[in-house]
Amino acid sequence: MSYSSEDETDISDSDMEEYVDRCYEQLKVETQKLKFSDTLYRCPYCPGKKKIVYPFKDILQHASDVAKGSQNKDIKHKGKHLGLVKYLKNEVDHKDLSSELTALTLVDQQGSGVNELFVWPWMGIVANVESVSKLKNDLAKRGVDAVRVRQLSSGSKYAVVEFKKDWSGFYGAIMFEKGFEVDHRGKKDYYSSDELYGWVARDDDYNSEGILGEFLRKNGDLKTVGDLENEEKRKNGLLVADLSNTIQELRMRLEKNNYHEQD
Secondary structure, eight states: OOOOGGGGSOOOGGGHHHHHHHHHHHHHHOGGGTBSSSSEEOOTTOGGGTTOOEEHHHHHHHHHHHHHHOOGGGHHHHHHHHHHHHHHHHHOOOOOHHHHHHHHHHTTTTTOGGGOOEEETTEEEEESOSOHHHHHHHHHHTTOOOSEEEESSTTOSEEEEEOOSSHHHHHHHHHHHHHHHHTTOSGGGOOSSSSOEEEEOBHHHHTOSSHHHHHHHHHOEEEOHHHHHHHHHHHHHHHHHHHHHHHHHHHHHHHHHHHHHHO
């Protein structure tokens, strides 16, 4: 993202607001450097993380964290990320990621949708792997944000790509799969060759014989998107219930203390 030469000079605290506004206006002009897709984003100010894509909530959290953590010597870095925060809050019409992911799984799944069984934590499978280091480079070029990449054993042709244990991880896994499918190297196209093939691990992989099935059964469970949504709702419900109980208990204690003080 280009800026005028005066951006290279130090910025005083009094000039910060103006600098933030300039960064904000620049983002409005160069949105393509921020948007990876309709729902995923890249930080235009962190070159070392240019291959990492974020859902809206995560890119907003990243920008906020960097802005808060920047010291005085990083005043321009802080200003840029404050401009990014302002842009995300004012200009981006974001959607709820979990509901979008539910819709995403319905595409090309012949009606299986939220009842389709995935391996959880989310995992991708890559076939015809020669070396993990080459695979990591290939995935980085594709913009895949993997937590870990593991070859199942020395000489194995399979590797497992592990994603975050949340909705952004699931989104990343599905996009990982779609990337291979676009190149006609998804699971339905898989055959023995030198090319890499990739897909998201599901129940047929989980229940398969051999080293791949054994690894998935040892390190994961089978769950549907609906299962995880319900678990999330239950957890949130329990948190709300616990908070309500705590507030009620505090009120009772306060009332009791007030009663004793009046005596």
